[in-house]
Amino acid sequence: MAKVDELDLQILSELSNDASISVPRLSKKIDINSSVVYSRIKRLVKRKLIERFTIVVNDAELGYDVKALTGINMDTKKRDHVIEELFKIEGVRKIAEVTGRFDILVTMYSKSLDQMHKMVSEKIGRIEGIQSSESFIEMKSRTKAMPYMPTKGND
Secondary structure, eight states: OOOHHHHHHHHHHHHHHHTTHHHHHHHHHTTHHHHHHHHHHHHHHHHSOOOOOOOOGGGGGGOEEEEEEEEEEOOOOGHHHHHHHHTTTTTTEEEEEEESSEEEEEEEESSSSHHHHHHIIOOOOTTEEHHHHHHEEEOOOOOOOOOOOTTOOOO
């Protein structure tokens, strides 16, 4: 595990909240000299604590109003084939190998419930090697930024 100090954690926390913040604005916000903040960010990138700076797209504004998580059990001998075929399906965004009652969890988006139904029944259901699946439609979701600041008194 990489060693980080409170300033590194403060920078990570602020950038996690808004990666588009300028170094001068960030330095003013955390009351640290801009050159120090810039060199710390550069070091965090070099040490791979920051993998990349990115954006969050509002899927609903693009018409992708339906999100589902689908748990899949599969013939593990056909794992690579199943994953390859799943990624061919438009709307499949992420595949995670997990512990628990499923082998993988697939995150996917569609523009309607009907389209999601077709993805699950006509596309996923026909992939050779999939033994069973169970889909969960996201009704509402809430997220919070990962706090990288150390909590006082929990050492």
